[in-house]
Amino acid sequence: MKIDRREVLVVGAGAAALASLPLTAMAQDGAAEKTADELIAEFTGGAEVAEGDGVTLTAPEIAENGNTVPISVEAEGASEILVLAPGNPTPPVATFKFGELAGAHMASTRIRLAETQDVVAVAKLADGSFVRTSSNVKVTIGGCGG
Amino acid sequence: MISRREMLQLGLASSAALAGLGFGNLPRAFAQQALTQDQLLQFDDFGNLTLIHITDSHAHLKPVFFREPDTNIGVGEAKGRVPHVVGEAFQKMYGIQPGSPDAYAMTWPDFADLARTYGRMGGFDRIATVVKAIRAARPNSLLLDGGDTWHGSYTSLQTRGEDMVRVMNLLGSQAMTAHWEFTFGTERVQELIEMMDQPLLGANIFDVEWDEPAFEPSKIFETNGLRVGVVGQAFPYLPIANPSWMFPEYSFGIREERMQQVVDDLRAEGVDLVVCLSHNGFDVDHKMAGRVKGIDVILSGHTHDAVPEPVLVGETIIIASGSHGKFVSRVDLDVQGGKMMGFRHKLIPIFSDVIEPDAEMAGLIDEIRAPYEADLAEVIGKSEGLLYRRGNFNGSWDDLICDAMLSERDAEIALSPGVRWGASVLPGDITREDIHSVTSMTYGECYRTEMSGEMLKTVMEDVADNIFNEDPYYQQGGDMVRVGGLGYTIDPYAEIGNRISNMMLLKENAPIDPARNYVIAGWASVNEGTEGPQIWDVVEDYIRKQGTVATAPNNSITVTGD
Numbered sequence: 001m002k003i004d005r006r007e008v009l010v011v012g013a014g015a016a017a018l019a020s021l022p023l024t025a026m027a028q029d030g031a032a033e034k035t036a037d038e039l040i041a042e043f044t045g046g047a048e049v050a051e052g053d054g055v056t057l058t059a060p061e062i063a064e065n066g067n068t069v070p071i072s073v074e075a076e077g078a079s080e081i082l083v084l085a086p087g088n089p090t091p092p093v094a095t096f097k098f099g100e101l102a103g104a105h106m107a108s109t110r111i112r113l114a115e116t117q118d119v120v121a122v123a124k125l126a127d128g129s130f131v132r133t134s135s136n137v138k139v140t141i142g143g144c145g146g
Numbered sequence: 147m148i149s150r151r152e153m154l155q156l157g158l159a160s161s162a163a164l165a166g167l168g169f170g171n172l173p174r175a176f177a178q179q180a181l182t183q184d185q186l187l188q189f190d191d192f193g194n195l196t197l198i199h200i201t202d203s204h205a206h207l208k209p210v211f212f213r214e215p216d217t218n219i220g221v222g223e224a225k226g227r228v229p230h231v232v233g234e235a236f237q238k239m240y241g242i243q244p245g246s247p248d249a250y251a252m253t254w255p256d257f258a259d260l261a262r263t264y265g266r267m268g269g270f271d272r273i274a275t276v277v278k279a280i281r282a283a284r285p286n287s288l289l290l291d292g293g294d295t296w297h298g299s300y301t302s303l304q305t306r307g308e309d310m311v312r313v314m315n316l317l318g319s320q321a322m323t324a325h326w327e328f329t330f331g332t333e334r335v336q337e338l339i340e341m342m343d344q345p346l347l348g349a350n351i352f353d354v355e356w357d358e359p360a361f362e363p364s365k366i367f368e369t370n371g372l373r374v375g376v377v378g379q380a381f382p383y384l385p386i387a388n389p390s391w392m393f394p395e396y397s398f399g400i401r402e403e404r405m406q407q408v409v410d411d412l413r414a415e416g417v418d419l420v421v422c423l424s425h426n427g428f429d430v431d432h433k434m435a436g437r438v439k440g441i442d443v444i445l446s447g448h449t450h451d452a453v454p455e456p457v458l459v460g461e462t463i464i465i466a467s468g469s470h471g472k473f474v475s476r477v478d479l480d481v482q483g484g485k486m487m488g489f490r491h492k493l494i495p496i497f498s499d500v501i502e503p504d505a506e507m508a509g510l511i512d513e514i515r516a517p518y519e520a521d522l523a524e525v526i527g528k529s530e531g532l533l534y535r536r537g538n539f540n541g542s543w544d545d546l547i548c549d550a551m552l553s554e555r556d557a558e559i560a561l562s563p564g565v566r567w568g569a570s571v572l573p574g575d576i577t578r579e580d581i582h583s584v585t586s587m588t589y590g591e592c593y594r595t596e597m598s599g600e601m602l603k604t605v606m607e608d609v610a611d612n613i614f615n616e617d618p619y620y621q622q623g624g625d626m627v628r629v630g631g632l633g634y635t636i637d638p639y640a641e642i643g644n645r646i647s648n649m650m651l652l653k654e655n656a657p658i659d660p661a662r663n664y665v666i667a668g669w670a671s672v673n674e675g676t677e678g679p680q681i682w683d684v685v686e687d688y689i690r691k692q693g694t695v696a697t698a699p700n701n702s703i704t705v706t707g708d
Contacts, residue, residue, distance in 0.1 A: 060399045061619045064385040070357050070397075108357070138620055140386060141608050 036086035040122055043082045043095070044130045054131040055081065055123040063113060066139040072108035075123035075131070081107065087117025113139050181247060181264075181500045187279050192490035193480030194370055196284040197421065198277060201292025201447035202469035202567070204326075205302035205310050206583065207511045209266035209498035210569035212470045213257045213534040214452065219638050219705075222616035224429050229451035229466065240454050251472065251495040252452050258532045258572055265499040268471025270313050271511055272496050274504035276474050277317060284478070286370035291319045292447030292467070293380070293425045296338070297326035298567050300522055300582035301514055306330055307338050309514045315343045316510055321365055323347055325381035325425045325448060328393045329588045335393070347378025347423060349408045350401040360396055363408045366417055372481055375412035377441075379405065379424040381448055383622045387612075389589055391674040400430065400619055402437060409440040418484050421445060428453075428466055429618035435459035442486040443477065448623050450536065450566045454493045463489060470569060472496055522579040527689035530696040534570040535584060538613065538638075539705070540628045543568060543584050545697045547681070548630025550688035555594045555678075557667035558651060559602070560630030564609070565670075566623075576689055578682075585669075585682040592669045592678040600660035603646060606634065610645045614638040632658070633702030640707060652702060 034042070040049065055075040063069045073081045073096065083093040096107040111119070118134040125131060220230025231239055233253050242248045250260035251267065281287050291314055296307035307330050314322070321344050328335055339346055349363035364377040382400045384393070405422070412420050422441050424431050427448040435444055436459050444464045452468030456477075463486075467475040474494045480487040515522065535541040540548075548560035568584030597605075605627070612622040626636070633650040649658035658664070669681040689695055 058403060060401075061617075062383060062386055062399075062622075064390065064397055064399070136620075138611075140612065141605065 033090060036084050036091050036120060039084055039092055040082070043122055047130055049122060049130040049132045052131065052133060054125055055121055055133050057119065057121040057133050057135045059119055059135040059137050062138045062140055066113045068110045069113050069137060070108065070110050071119060072106060073121045074106035075125065076105060077126035078105045078123040079126065080124040082122040084120040085111060085113055085117060086120060088114045113137055115139055181497060183501050186494060186497065186500060187276065189476060189492055190490070191283060192478035193488065195372055195374065195419065195479045195481050196280060196287040197443065197445065197477040197479065198280055198287050198289040199292065199445040199465055199467045199475040199477065200273065201445070201467050202294040202450050203471045204294055204298025204469065204567040205296060206268060206299055206470045206569060207270050207301065207309070207313065207514065209269035209272065210470050211261050211266055211572055212472055213532070213536060213570045214252055214254050215537040216254045217538045219538055219614065221614045221639055224432070224618065228453050228457060229428050229449065247495065247497065252454065261572055264497060267498055268496050269498045269503065270317065270471065271503035271508035272498050272501040273471055273474055274317055274507035275501050276494055276496065278504060280476055288367055288369065288374060289317065289319050290376065290423050290445055291322035292423060292445055293322055293324040294326050294447065295322065297329060298583070298586055300579055300586060301518055303582070303586045303588070304518060305514070306334055308341065311338050311341045312510060312514065313507070316507060319344050320367065321345050321347050321376050321378065321423060323378035323380050323423050323425050325384060328384055328396070329388050331392045332395050347376065348380040349377050349404055350382060350398055351380050352397045354395055354397045357397065364412060366412070366415065372418045373416065375415070375417035375420045377405065377408050377412070377420065377422045379422055379426055381425040387622050387624060389672040389674065392588070400426070402434060405434065406438045409438060413440050418481050419479065419486060427621065427623035429621060431464050432457070432459060433618045435462040435464060452493060456489065456491050465491065467493065469567065522577065524578045525575045526578055526581065526686050527576050527692060528694040529571055529573055529576050530694060531573055532570060535568040536566055538625050539703050540700050542697045544628035545630065545700050546695055547584070547685055548628060550685045551592060551667040552630050554684045554688050555592060555667035557594060557631070558653065558665045559632045561666060561668035562628035563670040564625035564627050566625060578686065581682050581685050585685060587670060589671065589676065590669055590681045591671070591676045592667060592681045592684045593671055593676050594665065594667050594678060596663040597666045598660065598663050599658040602658065602664065603649060603660065606646045607643055610636060610638070611642040614645065635704040635706060637707035638705065
């Protein structure tokens with residue numbers, strides 16, 4: 001098996017357990033795409049979601065290339081982090097699961113963004129509570145920097 | 147710890163030196179007699195460290211005329227705050243007499259008249275004199291270059307940046323950061339770095355493939371018993387505002403968390419002072435100063451603002467040093483026990499008729515220019531009015547460039563980039579050097595294409611959002627795209643999609659039809675493989691045919707809202 005460097009990086013970051021990409025599964029269902037709110041409700045089982053503290057989402061303010069936008073998520077002690085791009089035709093991006101032995105509860109990857117939007121991350125913390133954060137990423141057609 | 151009030155007073159005391167002179171509109175000889183090099187350099191030494199900042203010269207080796215903006219709209223929190231104060235309001239804010247040398251140097255009113263009185267500003271031989279004088283008084287000074295140094299002139303394009311590397315080496319620059327430097331392409335940047343006596347610092351320059359740091363983020367200078375950490379911050383939006391295919395290996399971005407980490411690392415190293423040598427642009431630096439902890443001084447570049455006093459954000463001071471070699475900032479600091487206790491600052495105006503050229507630097511500049519002197523000096527035509535660019539919307543230079551494209555490329559609409567560089571030309575001769583000052587670049591092809599009315603609106607909305615976004619982190623620091631053959635109304639304070647209205651095709655006096663295609667000429671496309679003649683040739687051909695160019699005041703752009 002060939003492990004490329006990006007995978008190794010994710011492993012190194014402690015996100016080895018599972019980086020599931022629900023994209024294909026969703027497409028196969030042929031059902032209508034679920035909204036971001038529905039996906040979050042599914043992830044939390046309807047539990048309340050707090051804003052802010054406890055989860056960090058790092059993304060560029062303006063994407064250099066909307067086809068490959070580097071993002072990273074981190075949440076101390078989290079067992080899972082859900083990442084959504086609500087402005088994409090298929091909003092689910094990834095769910096990262098962290099095992100009990102994970103050294104750091106952090107993962108980074110690159111995502112494709114169809115348009116300017118708020119990328120959303122929801123983390124399930126060690127105590128079972130949920131926190132969410134979002135980051136606005138602008139997909140621009142270019143300017144003229146003076 | 148020194149109080150904020152005391153810090154401000156220290157700043158004001160020296161800034162006031164020139165403002166009080168009040169020459170009014172005296173004849174040139176008299177005005178110059180009244181101004182002396184000693185006055186310009188006068189500075190009561192303070193503290194134990196001196197920083198010298200120069201930025202955004204855009205490779206203008208010789209003195210220039212450069213008219214500061216008449217329109218520089220601030221949105222959100224930046225509204226009404228420097229640098230978004232211009233003209234008479236700026237004069238009032240800083241107690242500058244109309245018609246005084248400071249008014250000429252930092253504001254636009256009566257520019258052409260005052261230019262005849264006070265003469266050109268800048269020139270690296272004069273800058274060398276100023277730097278040497280500061281170093282004589284303060285041997286432990288640090289000279290830091292904020293970037294946009296290698297690009298912007300006929301000679302820098304011909305030598306592909308090498309002229310400026312030689313000049314900055316001779317000047318004794320100790321570190322730089324970058325923006326337009328990268329438009330020479332990765333390979334050339336690496337070649338020039340080999341020739342440099344100083345590091346190119348960029349905490350926010352990353353490798354695209356692995357998203358890992360690609361340049362040295364910082365350097366610690368040991369001077370006068372102090373350890374000074376200097377962090378470089380390159381222009382964050384290079385791959386978006388400039389052609390990323392020229393430097394595909396690199397990714398940029400603001401990367402605030404990275405800046406915090408580099409500052410924290412320097413603090414952990416036990417430095418006495420942290421200086422950020424930035425090419426973020428003023429509003430971005432202002433926001434960053436309030437969010438990243440532990441930066442003492444931000445030397446701010448990119449947006450070309452000449453600000454006569456430091457701007458305080460918390461315990462961070464922001465110094466902005468203008469452009470085109472017009473100014474050098476001297477910042478004296480008192481640093482004790484790892485803390486900045488106070489500062490004294492002066493934005494030194496480089497009046498080229500007052501400051502004696504440094505012979506050594508003048509010699510190097512002459513040598514660099516010698517092979518091109520005849521080409522540079524050739525008079526292409528005459529201008530009836532003042533030609534200038536700087537400002538949020540079309541300047542008269544932009545109108546002339548757009549007229550040239552409409553005529554030479556037989557287009558209905560012309561688009562010209564809203565860059566902030568390019569020297570002004572007084573009524574009279576236009577030389578080839580003047581044309582290159584406002585057009586020089588490595589991707590100057592003047593394209594001709596068709597674009598739908600709808601697409602045109604989208605492009606203008608997008609560019610407007612890059613300037614007038616309420617959040618500075620989403621601003622790219624250029625001005626609005628310049629247009630020819632097109633009229634429009636803009637509300638800078640609106641949201642994206644709603645700023646631009648009343649788009650009109652001027653030659654038909656008809657509204658732009660979203661569904662119709664229009665013939666567009668433009669230049670500085672970020673797309674690889676753009677074809678067309680170089681813009682400076684287009685402009686030169688047009689001016690030559692006209693003989694004397696007369697640009698009427700541009701009344702086709704209306705700004706609304708507040």
